Amino acid sequence: MYEFSDEAGYLDYLRREVPLPEGFRAASTALSFVPAERPTLEPYRMDISALITERPTDSFAAVFTQNAIVGAPVIIGRRRLGEPATRGVLVNNRISNVCAPGGESDAEHLAAAFAAQIGAGQTELFPVSTGIIGWKLPVSDMERELPTLAGRLSPDQGLEFAAGIMTTDSFVKVRRASVGEGSVVGIAKGAGMIEPNMATMLAFLVTDLDVSPELCRDVLPEAVETSFNSISIDSDQSTSDMALLLASRRRRRPEEKEFAVAVRTVCELLAEDIVRNGEGTGHVIRVEVDGCRNNAEAKRIGKAVINSPLVKTAVYGNDPNVGRIVGAIGDCAGAHGIPLDPAALRVEIGAVPVFERGVFALDREKEIHLSSYLKRAAMNPRLRGFPQHMRCVDLHISCGVGRGFARVSGSDLSDEYVHENADYRS
């Protein structure tokens, strides 16, 4: 738990507390280009960034989007999982290389060119792209920049890498967990609330621990499920989402369970950072649902609430609008055949009961109290370069039917969200 009053303080903290684990190097560089699809006068900026192991490693894992339409980097990344070793990732922002003509060969070409710069094998890098979809990468502009990028690779450029992969993100997302004699460090981007995903979620986890390829491939999908797959809504997979885990194997093998917890913790912290940095997020909302027949139904109800635009806009307006919460719960239950007894339903906002025994438990005093609770959890949308605090709006829903449980997080819905998404390309 931390609070910061400015961006410099936040970055100082990260640089001090979250260095890259042993055996990794990172770098980032920028270039200007004129997209073929929009030959306007002002060129676009693109960052190219790399995060690599010093030596090839066989211990790596990746989880990719379930979207039926995927970008060239995902197609290539799935192939890379069949390779015996990797050196890491080459990432660009601005253009996501999805369904663009020749996208796959463009990505392979750039990855091979950078591999040559760093003495890696042709298929030892994962190419990763995020940004506008449908446009072609400016391959030759990017290729010219690769020697500069290779020259900058250094163990202390993790924050530069974290900044270089951002698109609509307003602060870098780096988290760390210690485990045994080493650590797990995660770097993520993504700020596309309402649909977290749609603005592409990328997460790169690196560890210096001597963990096996099998362990990496067991642990990563589980961690993704309770973290990145539990923020916001149903439809939460962009065409390019991915999470990668790379181990340099420099430090003594940890307990498997401790390693799994560390990876999950880093993923959950990064997922919360992504929600908090959502485009126009004013409040982070955390919904816990218990008492359902099973976890899946609990998750469905939680997502219905966190995904209700009317609940989100009410929270944005610091309005403890229980009616909208109960409406969203009932709508979800009615639409999906989830048994719900209004008399057994209980809803709390910030631990204050607001609905029980079939009726609203509201009075003027509670409304005033809850409205100031919501105001305290609000973030100043003008302070965008760092996370100001870690407070959430907690909603607790007890269905009183069974033992199913789920926790999901998401953001409110603000004017700023709409602005950012309507203006993204202009």
Place this chain on the structure above:
Amino acid sequence: MYEFSDEAGYLDYLRREVPLPEGFRAASTALSFVPAERPTLEPYRMDISALITERPTDSFAAVFTQNAIVGAPVIIGRRRLGEPATRGVLVNNRISNVCAPGGESDAEHLAAAFAAQIGAGQTELFPVSTGIIGWKLPVSDMERELPTLAGRLSPDQGLEFAAGIMTTDSFVKVRRASVGEGSVVGIAKGAGMIEPNMATMLAFLVTDLDVSPELCRDVLPEAVETSFNSISIDSDQSTSDMALLLASRRRRRPEEKEFAVAVRTVCELLAEDIVRNGEGTGHVIRVEVDGCRNNAEAKRIGKAVINSPLVKTAVYGNDPNVGRIVGAIGDCAGAHGIPLDPAALRVEIGAVPVFERGVFALDREKEIHLSSYLKRAAMNPRLRGFPQHMRCVDLHISCGVGRGFARVSGSDLSDEYVHENADYRS
């Protein structure tokens, strides 16, 4: 197809073209009250409105929300379907009487009191409420106003009724279809885009035709399915949504099929009015999906697109962002196991192909063309009191797999939407 340049012209048109059918009377009146839940200095305004048959009729039908938590009027309305006859509806706005202590007996009390005023039986009126949920109706304030309401009942007060049932609506919604020797007239309220529903959709259809109770009860649910249930999103049932059909049986029995088409047409026109009047709607978006394995999968894809906040915000910004459309399609297909071959997928915006054979078919010229297409379909959000035009943004998606088809409509997502929903109760 019509265009209007001011509210007066719109209302003149309605008054001329859409009188109530024979055998119906309507009225509306307003009152001030101080809600028990918010005893502030400034009282609230509430409208009470009635739409009744001159004589009891056995020919009536109703469709209610599928929400698992329903308001007192829905509980009572379901009971009313078992009564031998009805005289119509008594509607209030401002407070929806959902999950408020004693809500059911309050509604029964008011309905019986108004029934006494007009010489109807105790259980011959459907009480209907829309507005804030969780609060109690100001029963005695309302009861005092009932004689005034009864005194105003007249065949030419249909527009006053249509205006009296509005909440966040900015224009009245009245539509008419001729059939045989009579007509079907529909009056609706609802303006709660994104989730059309959540702001409660009420639709009252009245006809002077001599149609049987059985025919009414067959025709109404089918009409609701392709109209009100095909706008916007998955979770589209508030705690109070309802559609009622009442026949005064004054004019000769029509062809059954013609009557069904008339009811469906009126419902579809009203549904489009509701989308167009959505809170902060800048564009109406219509999505047609064909080539799916079945209609259900087509509807699912259509709803995923119409419900994607990123698609909606792009349309709001007049940005023909094909990437977001394709991302939403692929996300839906991947998440629900719907087969999708990117090479067979074809997407058109306003009849212009923008994605085919697995790649984006975009160039600068097309983007400029489509951006002005989007601008032409935009509505001026400051002209709120009447529908300015009937233009839509048409998206056509062909999946190339089977013969499944669906059409859904919805709105874009604007700053104004967020404002209205964040400020609703303040």
